[in-house]
Amino acid sequence: MTAGLGPIRNHRRSVLSAFRGGRIVRRAGHALAIVATLAAGAAITDRTPDADTQQHPFIRSATVGHAVDARTFDVTVLGVRGGAVLGGISGSHDTSGVWVLVRMKLDARTNPVSLGYAVLEDSDGRTYRATGRVDQSILGERSLEPGVPVIAEIAFEVPTALAQDMSLRLAVSPTDQRMDAVAQVRLPITAGQARQWHADKNPLTLAAISVPT
Amino acid sequence: MSMTTPDQTSSPDPMSTGYPNAAAPVGTTVYADSWWRRNRWGVAALVPALALALAVPIHDAYTAYGKSAPRTPVTAESGDWVTYDKSQMRLSTMTSPARIEDSIGSPVTLPAGLRVWRATITFRSQDADALDGCDVMLTDTSGNSYDGNPDELSDLGLDAPLSACAPDTMSVKPPKQWSTVVEFLLPAGAKPAGIRVISADQLPRYAWLTIASR
DSSP: OOGGGHHHHHHHHHHHHHHHHHHHHHHHHHHHHHHHHHHHHHHHHHHSOOHHHHTOOEEEEEOTTSEEEOSSEEEEEEEEEEEEEEEETTEEEEEEEEEEEEEEEEEESSSOEEBOEEEEEETTSOEEEBOSSSOOTTBTTOEEBBTBOEEEEEEEEEOGGGGGGEEEEEESOSSOOTTSEEEEEEOOOOHHHHHHHHHOOSOBOOOOOBOOO | OOOOOOOSSSSSOGGGGTOOOTTSOTTOOOOOOOHHHHTHHHHHHHHHHHHHHHHHHHHHHHHHHHTTSOOEEEEOSTTSOEEETTEEEEEEEEEOOSOOBOTTSOBOOOOTTEEEEEEEEEEEESOTTTTTTOEEEEEETTSOEEESSOHHHHHTTOOOOSOSSSOSOOOSSOOSEEEEEEEEEEETTOOEEEEEEEOGGGTTEEEEEEOOOO
């Protein structure tokens, strides 16, 4: 039964040997393909912008007196004033820095929209949110109606030394500005003005929200 | 080098090990089934599996997005009853009053370029609370939307009801039919097209009350 299998076994051994050589080449090819794929993946990852860059907000800039389109609303900064004391329903609020009050015109574009995010940002990227020490109903609580502009004032509390280096930033979402438009307006505050405001103890009062006539 | 069909009858099947076919004629080398052939069913199953893996999150995200805003109108002919959220409603009147008064009856002068529109909406329901908390919005012919009873009108001294949909009553036995008055502030040139009544738990459906063209 097994006598005739000798030549076949010998032949098989030689074929297996040749095949093993081919298999090594094939496996080397596979390894090379894996290394090439990993290298390509690493190169793509290395060159792809990170999440912060991909999802950064779209900053729309303008100067004081000019409207800036923040996608769902327009804003025009009308002016800025400041002082050392801010009056409110609950009394006067002093500060070790300076109060900066920004007056602006806001106009929704097509749908009612609420202003949720208002900060002053310095050139180092430090942000100072609109103060929560006084009631600021323009933020979050109130809807802006399209075609019905309102004039409002927002108060910020910032270090005196940085007041000359501030830009206003406004957006709809209070927490998430990723890939949304953010209006930015550089505030024309000088170092001398900031020092003068810091020394001014006359209480400031936030202007009431109004519809321009 | 010639290739032959693998011998399916030999046992054990050397094809399954990836080795040459020992039963093949001397001088020829028969290679085992390719990886693709051995894994053909797995590869075939991978296609619908990948499609499913992509489709499920897309479907979920799209469904959540669809329900996040009023997108599907429930409507009827102008002046007819619209059935929505266990209730029926219709637009009874839509006017732009020439004289606006504040809560004590004193005339109010609107800022230039603005106009008030006043809608009277009649509701019928066995459950007067069904529509409590709803939103009423006006849409103009350009597609812009406006809140009912906006803050600007309150600033001018106009009264705003607690709810734009629910009956304004503290009665123990709520009415089966009632009306509400909702006011809107629009740019003078805007033309109202319809009223949207929106219940959050009914999204993306909303009631669309068509304003008769003038």
